[in-house]
Amino acid sequence: MLSTGPLGAAVAPPGLDLQSSFIDLAQGLGLTAGAARLLWLPLPMVLVLVGAVVGVLVSVWLERKISAAVQQRIGPEYAGALGVLQPLADGLKLVFKEDIIPARADSVLFSLGPILVVVPVILSWLVVPFGQNLLISNVGVGIFLWIALSSIQPIGLLMSGYSSNNKYSLLGGLRAAAQSISYEIPLALAVLAVVMMSNSLSTVDIVAQQTGAGILSWNIWRQPVGFVIFWICALAECERLPFDLPEAEEELVAGYQTEYSGMKFALFYLGSYINLVLSALLVSVLYLGGWSFPIPVEWITGWLGVSPDAPLVQVITGSVGIVSTILKAYLLVFFAILLRWTTPRVRIDQLLDLGWKFLLPIALVNLLVTAGLKLAFPAAFGG
Amino acid sequence: MSIASTTQQICFVVLSATTVVGSLGVVLLPNIVYSAFLLGGVFLSVAGLYLLLNASFVAAAQILVYVGAVNVLILFAIMLVNKQETLAAIPGLLLRRLLSGAVCAGLFALLLRVAFTTAWALPGPPPVGEEATIRIGEHLFTDYLLPFELASVLLLMAMIGAIVLARRDVFTTDVITGEPADQGLIEKERTPLLIETTTPEPTLLSKP
Numbered sequence: 001m002l003s004t005g006p007l008g009a010a011v012a013p014p015g016l017d018l019q020s021s022f023i024d025l026a027q028g029l030g031l032t033a034g035a036a037r038l039l040w041l042p043l044p045m046v047l048v049l050v051g052a053v054v055g056v057l058v059s060v061w062l063e064r065k066i067s068a069a070v071q072q073r074i075g076p077e078y079a080g081a082l083g084v085l086q087p088l089a090d091g092l093k094l095v096f097k098e099d100i101i102p103a104r105a106d107s108v109l110f111s112l113g114p115i116l117v118v119v120p121v122i123l124s125w126l127v128v129p130f131g132q133n134l135l136i137s138n139v140g141v142g143i144f145l146w147i148a149l150s151s152i153q154p155i156g157l158l159m160s161g162y163s164s165n166n167k168y169s170l171l172g173g174l175r176a177a178a179q180s181i182s183y184e185i186p187l188a189l190a191v192l193a194v195v196m197m198s199n200s201l202s203t204v205d206i207v208a209q210q211t212g213a214g215i216l217s218w219n220i221w222r223q224p225v226g227f228v229i230f231w232i233c234a235l236a237e238c239e240r241l242p243f244d245l246p247e248a249e250e251e252l253v254a255g256y257q258t259e260y261s262g263m264k265f266a267l268f269y270l271g272s273y274i275n276l277v278l279s280a281l282l283v284s285v286l287y288l289g290g291w292s293f294p295i296p297v298e299w300i301t302g303w304l305g306v307s308p309d310a311p312l313v314q315v316i317t318g319s320v321g322i323v324s325t326i327l328k329a330y331l332l333v334f335f336a337i338l339l340r341w342t343t344p345r346v347r348i349d350q351l352l353d354l355g356w357k358f359l360l361p362i363a364l365v366n367l368l369v370t371a372g373l374k375l376a377f378p379a380a381f382g383g
Numbered sequence: 384m385s386i387a388s389t390t391q392q393i394c395f396v397v398l399s400a401t402t403v404v405g406s407l408g409v410v411l412l413p414n415i416v417y418s419a420f421l422l423g424g425v426f427l428s429v430a431g432l433y434l435l436l437n438a439s440f441v442a443a444a445q446i447l448v449y450v451g452a453v454n455v456l457i458l459f460a461i462m463l464v465n466k467q468e469t470l471a472a473i474p475g476l477l478l479r480r481l482l483s484g485a486v487c488a489g490l491f492a493l494l495l496r497v498a499f500t501t502a503w504a505l506p507g508p509p510p511v512g513e514e515a516t517i518r519i520g521e522h523l524f525t526d527y528l529l530p531f532e533l534a535s536v537l538l539l540m541a542m543i544g545a546i547v548l549a550r551r552d553v554f555t556t557d558v559i560t561g562e563p564a565d566q567g568l569i570e571k572e573r574t575p576l577l578i579e580t581t582t583p584e585p586t587l588l589s590k591p
Binding site for chain 2: 177
């Protein structure tokens, strides 16, 4: 929406461009270009923030319902139809809880820790595209920005683990940092293979490179190994169950969250679910074609004989894009939840072995093979 | 003055203030954990300054390398060894502080003089913006190839050194004491404390 680069100026990108429409409208009402832009700026940010929080509520509800189904229970039922209001009730309960800072804890670091965990995750939503122009900012470093921002999170975890003045918290924080460092490397290498194929770090370009032949041109067929590596690492970065050692109940009470209550605990909770939804969205962007529909929309408009530039068609195309991005992401969230409730936790040595001795070499080989295939078949691998 | 440039100036002032105050805190605070966390803040605000200079790739790399790797490792090391022991006061601490303060003040004065006497080419070259990633890649593989490769050789050396230090079994003798460092060798060479004079009764374990 804010793409002002030389590429964006030279080629008018197809699809819905809400920013230019909004600015045209505001200028038509007698505002200057600068003021119109200033009015526009907070809109996508607020929208994405609200979207992220609603996404968390939906995934908390899904988690409760799916875990109930896995364990042959019914799950939340009375709060709203099918218990859809249950996550709201959970959130309200946490808001009204007393905010306790332990007596001998370091109060400044204790309060700063959860903030440092949540803020980078929310910032990373900057680069998630829901359409050709439907993202906050098409920054050139796109996916690299997400990798960089997600590396700030372990500092917040270490901070809260240290400041709680609790052995379990400290151990949980240290585990979280070790896990996060170990899995960042194969994650980045898997992303690098995709970036190599699309010749760009920008998420919009990565999706654009996967359009053309519908479902067949998605990266998952060209990067099956990378897809699996990325998904495992993303789960480890989110501390989801096969890898939730930092907060393993049986060993560490609740890890770095042990001493937290009320809103500060809610921040951790929110952060982990926002991170899960974000990771699922990025998997769908990197490997499942992002906003592209399994059958290219251009083909459908061609069959129907309508112009793809007509305003109504553009609105429909944009909505289809948003819906398919979210559907793909929530399919992955469903798999993550199913994994959480059906797999046992790995041990810390198994976790580090898997990261360093298995995923890292495989990711390196995957990168090498991708480079070779790109040189050999430039047409299919984005030469 | 437009809104964009005002915002830019406010950001610059805030980021510079954070960098200066934060780095003073890193040096002056007695609690090493606070220093380490503040160091992360300083790295982040330097990344913000890079962003203001339109160098988004460098900013992201700064966050990834310095905050995500270096600072986390520093914190990790501090938290693994932090024993809260009371250190004995070093004799002549005041003199040492005065001396290091004087050296730092001298360096600061030198830098100030350089900053004010150099004829800076203002305004600088136009920012390359989003192309920066490609340019950096080109430079790394053409005219900066040798420093790049040397840095990787240095990292490889550090890595091999760390492995050798961690895996004591590759040494047969300790470098400093000259004694066998391998745990297996130590156990073989050490004379047993209790030398048995009679042949022991065959136990359950020693039966074939």
